Structure formats: C-alpha cells, structure tokens
Amino acid sequence: MRGWFFLLLMGFLPGLAQGLPVAATTPILADLVREVGGERVRLAQVVPMGADPHSFEPRPSTLRALSGARVLFANGLGLETFLPKLQAGLPPGARTVLLAEGAPDLICFSEAELRAERARGLEVHRHGPCDPHLWLEPTYARLYVERIEATLAGLDPRGRAYYAQRRADFLRRLAAVDQEVRACLEAVPPAQRRLVVQHDAFRYAARYYGFSVVGSLASFAGQQRGPRALEELARQMRQLGVRVIAAEPQFAPREARALAEATGARVVTLFSDTLTREVPTYLALLRHNGRALCEAFRG
Numbered sequence: 001m002r003g004w005f006f007l008l009l010m011g012f013l014p015g016l017a018q019g020l021p022v023a024a025t026t027p028i029l030a031d032l033v034r035e036v037g038g039e040r041v042r043l044a045q046v047v048p049m050g051a052d053p054h055s056f057e058p059r060p061s062t063l064r065a066l067s068g069a070r071v072l073f074a075n076g077l078g079l080e081t082f083l084p085k086l087q088a089g090l091p092p093g094a095r096t097v098l099l100a101e102g103a104p105d106l107i108c109f110s111e112a113e114l115r116a117e118r119a120r121g122l123e124v125h126r127h128g129p130c131d132p133h134l135w136l137e138p139t140y141a142r143l144y145v146e147r148i149e150a151t152l153a154g155l156d157p158r159g160r161a162y163y164a165q166r167r168a169d170f171l172r173r174l175a176a177v178d179q180e181v182r183a184c185l186e187a188v189p190p191a192q193r194r195l196v197v198q199h200d201a202f203r204y205a206a207r208y209y210g211f212s213v214v215g216s217l218a219s220f221a222g223q224q225r226g227p228r229a230l231e232e233l234a235r236q237m238r239q240l241g242v243r244v245i246a247a248e249p250q251f252a253p254r255e256a257r258a259l260a261e262a263t264g265a266r267v268v269t270l271f272s273d274t275l276t277r278e279v280p281t282y283l284a285l286l287r288h289n290g291r292a293l294c295e296a297f298r299g
Helices: 002-012 027-040 060-065 083-088 111-119 138-155 157-186 203-209 227-240 254-263 282-298
Strands: 020-024 041-045 071-074 095-098 194-199 212-218 244-247 266-269
Touching: 020 027, 020 138, 027 041, 027 071, 027 138, 027 157, 027 282, 060 083, 071 083, 071 138, 095 138, 138 157, 138 203, 157 203, 157 282, 194 227, 194 254, 194 282, 203 212, 203 282, 212 227, 212 254, 227 254, 244 254, 244 282, 254 266, 266 282
Parallel strands: 020 041, 020 071, 071 095, 194 212, 194 244, 244 266
Antiparallel strands: none
C-alpha cells in the first residue's frame, strides 16, 4: 500500500519527482532558465545550439517536446517569428512568458532606419520596431532571471527558496564577469572601440560597454544587405579607421572575410543569438565577447 501511495505521489508532484516541465525558445534563454531552475525543472530547448533563431522553423518533433510544458519562456519583441506555432502546440493552461516585453529603455529603430531597410528590400516587418537582443546588456539578463525566478516560484511554491538562492548565485557570478569585461574595455581608448558586426544585434551591448557599431553586414533579422551597401560600408570603415569586423558562428563568414580583405580589418567571432559547444553558457558568451573585443580593439 505504501508503495502505491509513493508512486501516486511521484506522479502528482512533478516539481519534486521529475522536475517541473518547462520550455525555452533559444539556447541563451534555456541556459538562464537552467541557471535558476536547476534540478527542479525539466527543460525543453526549442532552437538547437549553434542555430539561428531568426530563421528557425519548428518541426513536429519540436512541438511534441512542448506537449507537457507548463510554461514557455520566450524573448518576445519579434525575435521568435515561429512563436505562434509553438504556442499552438502547448497544452491547455500553459503560459508563455515574454522576458523582454515591457523592459525599460528599449532601443528602437528610427523611421528613417526602417525606411532604409525597406528600400534595400529587407523584411523589417518580420520583427518589431525595437532591437530584441536585450540579453547582450547584463542589466537585462538580471531582469530576465528575476522574471524566470518569479514564474518558477509561482508554479512550484515549494521550490521558492531554491530558485531564489540560485538566482542570487547567478547574479553574483554575472557581476564578476561583467566587471571583468568593463575593466578590460574601459582600458581601451574610445577612438579604438569601433567595429562592424555581421548582423545588427549589438546595440544594447554597445550602449552598455561604450563601444561603437559603425555598421552591419546584415539587418537585425540576419538578412544580407547586398554588394552596393557593402561597398559603402567599406568606404566608411576606411574613413573612420575601423579595424575590427565581428562574425558570428550561426552565419557563413564569406561577407565578413571579403570585407576584411577589402579594408585590412581583422575578423573576430562574437556571439549574439546562440551558443556552441565551445561557448556553452550565457556567462561564457559574455566573457568570450568581452575578451575578443578587448584583444581586437587593442590590435
């Protein structure tokens, strides 16, 4: 009798027995959920490591993996164009938490920028008018984990202290990495902190850490700008003395290498939307980007 009671208890308390079933759209958001949720969550990650969330399309197996999720963590602000498909596959009563929605001090594109993107034939309508890559500024990563903690604690009240402790531990480690990156970049003269990026995802990081993004090879949705725009970008780089081009692992490096050959600039790898085996966590991303920029700016 006791054995049957124990089995029933295990079945009705997934937060204790098997983990609270949750899902996250991107590798970076999944890592933040894992940091807070630890062993009390059973996490399904939608976009695979190394993949581009801008162009990702969910498969039937993706939707099956979400069929038991109590909550889906997404970024919002138009990053996940596939989000409605995921939401349609969630079980009744499941929540979607948009971690970026309602965040303060968003960086939004001017009407002139949006017109210029449309003139180049880029599909700006696929995303909202604001840059969705908030997590590249640690201020917003803190906001994300606070929202994750509140959501998990609401679904699993017995784990409230556990989630709070893990959030606090993560924020301590985040502060240490953030300080390391800040100190390194602040030692570089401002005139040298300029670069061209592969896609327009680094506005929050630039604002926070005090470097300048002169231009990008692709729009914030990863759409290439075309030969004429790249020629103009090369001219601008020569005029301003920009010596650094940032490629990203989820995109082919062909255009970045061609621009580097045309300008004599150095190509480095930065991470924005995804993680890899070599850079497997958000904190590793932050540290990698900081060190790569410092080394490249110093030249």
